[in-house]
Amino acid sequence: xxxxxxxxxxxxxxxxxxxxxxxxxxxxxxxxxxxxxxxxxxxxxxxxxxxxxxxxxxxxxxxxxxxxxxxxxxxxxxxxxxxxxxxxxxxxxxxxxxxxxxxxxxxxxxxxxxxxxxxxxxxxxxxxxxxxxxxxxxxxxxxxxxxxxxxxxxxxxxxxxxxxxxxxxxxxxxxxxxxxxxxxxxxxxxxxxxxx
Amino acid sequence: xxxxxxxxxxxxxxxxxxxxxxxxxxxxxxxxxxxxxxxxxxxxxxxxxxxxxxxxxxxxxxxxxxxxxxxxxxxxxxxxxxxxxxxxxxxxxxxxxxxxxxxxxxxxxxxxxxxxxxxxxxxxxxxxxxxxxxxxxxxxxxxxxxxxxxxxxxxxxxxxxxxxxxxxxxxxxxxxxxxxxxxxxxxxxxxxxxxxxxxxxxxxxxxxxxxxxxxxxxxxxxxxxxxxxxxxxxxxxxxxxxxxxxxxxxxxxxxxxxxxxxxxxxxxxxxxxxxxxxxxxxxxxxxxxxxxxxxxxxxxxxxxxxxxxxxxxxxxxxxxxxxxxxxxxxxxxxxxxxx
Numbered sequence: 001x002x003x004x005x006x007x008x009x010x011x012x013x014x015x016x017x018x019x020x021x022x023x024x025x026x027x028x029x030x031x032x033x034x035x036x037x038x039x040x041x042x043x044x045x046x047x048x049x050x051x052x053x054x055x056x057x058x059x060x061x062x063x064x065x066x067x068x069x070x071x072x073x074x075x076x077x078x079x080x081x082x083x084x085x086x087x088x089x090x091x092x093x094x095x096x097x098x099x100x101x102x103x104x105x106x107x108x109x110x111x112x113x114x115x116x117x118x119x120x121x122x123x124x125x126x127x128x129x130x131x132x133x134x135x136x137x138x139x140x141x142x143x144x145x146x147x148x149x150x151x152x153x154x155x156x157x158x159x160x161x162x163x164x165x166x167x168x169x170x171x172x173x174x175x176x177x178x179x180x181x182x183x184x185x186x187x188x189x190x191x192x193x194x195x196x
Numbered sequence: 197x198x199x200x201x202x203x204x205x206x207x208x209x210x211x212x213x214x215x216x217x218x219x220x221x222x223x224x225x226x227x228x229x230x231x232x233x234x235x236x237x238x239x240x241x242x243x244x245x246x247x248x249x250x251x252x253x254x255x256x257x258x259x260x261x262x263x264x265x266x267x268x269x270x271x272x273x274x275x276x277x278x279x280x281x282x283x284x285x286x287x288x289x290x291x292x293x294x295x296x297x298x299x300x301x302x303x304x305x306x307x308x309x310x311x312x313x314x315x316x317x318x319x320x321x322x323x324x325x326x327x328x329x330x331x332x333x334x335x336x337x338x339x340x341x342x343x344x345x346x347x348x349x350x351x352x353x354x355x356x357x358x359x360x361x362x363x364x365x366x367x368x369x370x371x372x373x374x375x376x377x378x379x380x381x382x383x384x385x386x387x388x389x390x391x392x393x394x395x396x397x398x399x400x401x402x403x404x405x406x407x408x409x410x411x412x413x414x415x416x417x418x419x420x421x422x423x424x425x426x427x428x429x430x431x432x433x434x435x436x437x438x439x440x441x442x443x444x445x446x447x448x449x450x451x452x453x454x455x456x457x458x459x460x461x462x463x464x465x466x467x468x469x470x471x472x473x474x475x476x477x478x479x480x481x482x483x484x485x486x487x488x489x490x491x492x493x494x495x496x497x498x499x500x501x502x503x504x505x506x507x508x509x510x511x512x513x514x515x516x517x518x519x520x521x522x523x524x525x526x527x528x529x530x531x532x533x534x535x
Contacts, residue, residue, distance in 0.1 A: 017505060020476050083479050084504045 005048035008040040012116075014080055014090065015052070019117035021076035029073055030058040030121040031066070032111065034095055034133050036149070038124040042112060045152045047145075052091040056099055058123060063108070066093035095133070101170045104132045104162075128162075131155045135163040136170060139179045143186075150187070160189050168194055197513060199477055203464035206516065210247040210461055213523045215254055218244065220355045223261045224345030232526040234357035234380050236450035238273040238396070243454040245287045247461055252318050256340055259294055264346040266292075266300025268359045270367050273396040274304060277451055283462065287317070290333035297329055298342050354445035360437070370397040370405045378415065378428040380447035385418075385427035396451065446526055449495040453522055456491045459484065460516065474506035481512040497522055 006014065022029060033041075036049030056063035057070070069077065069091075081088045110126035125133065131153050138146040155163070164180055177194060184192055217235055219225035241262070248255035262269065271292075278288045292304040312334035316323060323336045330337040349356040351363065357380070361372035373395035378386065381394070392402035406426055409415040416427050434441045463484045472480065489499045497519050503511045 013505065017475050017479075020473055021479070024476060079479060083475070083482060083508065 005050045007048045008043070008046075011037050011040055011049065011052065014084060014086075015114075015116040015120060015122060017080045017083065018076055018091065019115075019120035021079050022072065022119040023117055025072055025076060027072035027076065028119045029070075030123065032056040032058055032063060032123045032125070034098075034125040034130065036145070039130060039149060039152075041114060041122070041124050042127070044127055044130065045149055047148075051089060051094075053095045054091060054093045055095050055125070058121075061108075063099060063103075065099055066096040069093055098133070098170075104129050104166050127153060128159060131159050132163040132166050135160065135180075135183070136167040139167065139176065139183045140171070143183075147186075155187075157189055160184060160187065161192055164192055164194055197509075199464065199470070199472070200468045202513060202516065203468035206460065206464055206520065207247070207250060209520055209523070210243075210457055211251045211254060214240070214244045214247055214258075215251075217355065218254075218258055218261060220350070220353050221261070221359075222265060222347045222349045223257045224343065224347075225257065229525055230353065231355050232446050233354065233448045234376055234445035235355045236448075236454070237269055237358050238277050239451040239454045241269065241274065241291075242278045242284050242288055243458055245291050246284050246458050249287075249318055250320075252321055252338075255318070257343060257345060259291055259340060260343045261346040262291060262295040262302065263298045263300050263342050264344075265349065265359075266295050266302035268349070268362055268367075269302050270362075270373075270396075271302055271304055273373070274302075276396045277455075284458065286312075286333050287335065290330045290335055293333070294327070294329045294340065354443075357445045370395050370402050371409070373397065374402060374405055374409070375428070375433075377447065378426065379430060379433055380445050382447060385416075385425040387423050387425055391426065394447075394449070394451075448522070452491040452495040453497070453519070456488045456495070456497075456519060459488055460519070474509065478503075478506045478508040478512065482508055485512060485515055492519065495522070 032055045033052055034055045035051075035053035036045070036047065037052040039045040040047070040049060054066040054069070057066050058064075068074070077091045078088050080086070081090055084090075107125070107129055110129060111123040112126060114122050114124065116122065131150065134146050134150040134153065135155075138150055164184060167180060168177065180194065181192070184190070215223075215225055216227070216229055217231070217240055219227035220229070220231065221235065221237070221240075241258070244254065244258050248258060274288065274292070278284050282288075289304055292300075292302055295302060314331065314334055314336050317330060317335040317337040321338060323338050325339045327335075327337045327339045330340075349359045351360040358372065358376055361375050365371035365375065370392075374391055377391055377394040386394075388403045388406060389399055391406070392399040395402055397405075406415060406417075410417050410426075414428075416429065417424050419425070430441050430444060434444055437444075463480075467477075467480060485499060485501075492499050492515070497515075499515050500511050502508070
């Protein structure tokens with residue numbers, strides 16, 4: 001098994017393969033994906049990633065938590081992992097907790113859709129929503145690749161302000177507020193009214 | 197190479213191999229080769245009743261062989277290698293019943309017949325008048341009269357060592373199978389579990405027989421750790437059989453090799469007509485090889501896992517090629533020591 005990161009082309013190949021496994025099993029899924037693989041798929045960054053982060057499963061107009069992954073999806077995911085020598089969590093529901101606190105307004109209207117065969121549809125979070133998620137992750141988990149991704153997305157001041165207000169709804173604590181202000185200052189944005 | 201192309205390469209090779217073995221065992225055919233290995237009659241029979249469904253002449257001549265030589269076949273081993281529930285059990289049961297109806301003493305215990313949907317035994321043959329015995333087992337097969345072409349196996353041929361030992365020891369115990377393994381295996385000795393596995397009998401049965409052979413001075417035993425290991429004085433046994441040690445047949449793990457080939461054959465039948473993508477073809481092949489690997493590894497066939505995604509297919513072909521290579525005749529001996 002390899003833990004080598006993969007780029008946009010290989011991510012596409014993995015998702016096509018997942019789609020084929022689902023088709024062979026007679027299953028069909030519509031997944032909402034955020035994070036590095038989404039940024040790669042939309043051409044927003046040029047780097048590699050180690051996994052595909054599933055935020056939710058789209059059922060009709062409803063976003064359902066992805067954790068745990070439905071058995072048919074987990075089986076197909078594991079077969080792809082075996083076939084490509086990947087860790088089994090190459091596709092995981094890691095960020096599905098974000099659903100509990102609410103997504104940015106208009107999230108579903110902005111998603112970008114790709115199909116991987118007839119059995120797998122992926123809805124990628126838009127650039128604006130990725131700015132929201134990346135700012136929150138940068139404050140919550142530390143800078144590193146989140147800061148790098150955020151800078152690659154080149155957010156405007158207005159976009160950072162909107163992202164900041166959304167991030168505060170997830171963690172209204174004073175400690176988080178101070179960390180958020182520091183992060184915004186680090187990104188060149190000062191005097192943001194986080195309570196507006 | 198597609199699955200259907202691989203199928204077209206493998207299927208004829210399996211049929212040709214079956215002919216080559218039976219021809220040395222008394223089936224009416226030109227042998228064309230004299231193998232150095234000892235064949236496993238029951239494993240070969242189960243294998244042939246599968247691959248022979250693409251060659252009606254092979255199938256019918258093996259039926260005739262079973263009619264003529266059924267007394268040399270172990271029903272117990274047959275049931276161990278192909279128990280009720282096995283995919284090949286119905287056709288094996290039908291063949292044994294057919295041979296019995298034509299004079300063979302062989303009888304396969306097991307399930308009573310139940311009415312099942314009838315399927316053609318040979319995919320390419322029209323059945324005007326179906327054989328009643330095969331029909332009772334759910335197969336539409338042209339009515340078959342014995343050819344009376346089969347003869348007794350030539351007991352001096354290495355491939356027929358099992359029959360020779362059964363003539364010496366009888367069919368009612370595990371003695372001939374234990375002797376066959378201890379005379380032919382690569383290792384100088386083996387534990388009871390390995391012997392039981394090769395013999396196709398339970399460990400308890402084999403342990404009891406080994407104790408009797410030990411008491412008679414026919415096997416030697418020593419203890420390694422907590423484990424008893426058994427061996428034959430091959431020189432003495434070779435003398436008894438009128439051979440030199442170097443002329444003793446060699447061992448092949450036929451139950452595993454032939455079982456793996458059956459599974460491969462079935463897989464190629466199922467998938468050969470499907471239109472899979474390169475990736476799914478490789479993924480399905482990986483499933484099969486994952487299932488076969490323990491058998492192949494135990495039988496000494498190297499299995500490779502190289503290649504991600506669709507690239508695995510060429511690795512799979514390489515694994516199949518090595519499996520088929522295990523059917524090639526053994527090279528001439530360069531000398532073998534008494535163990």
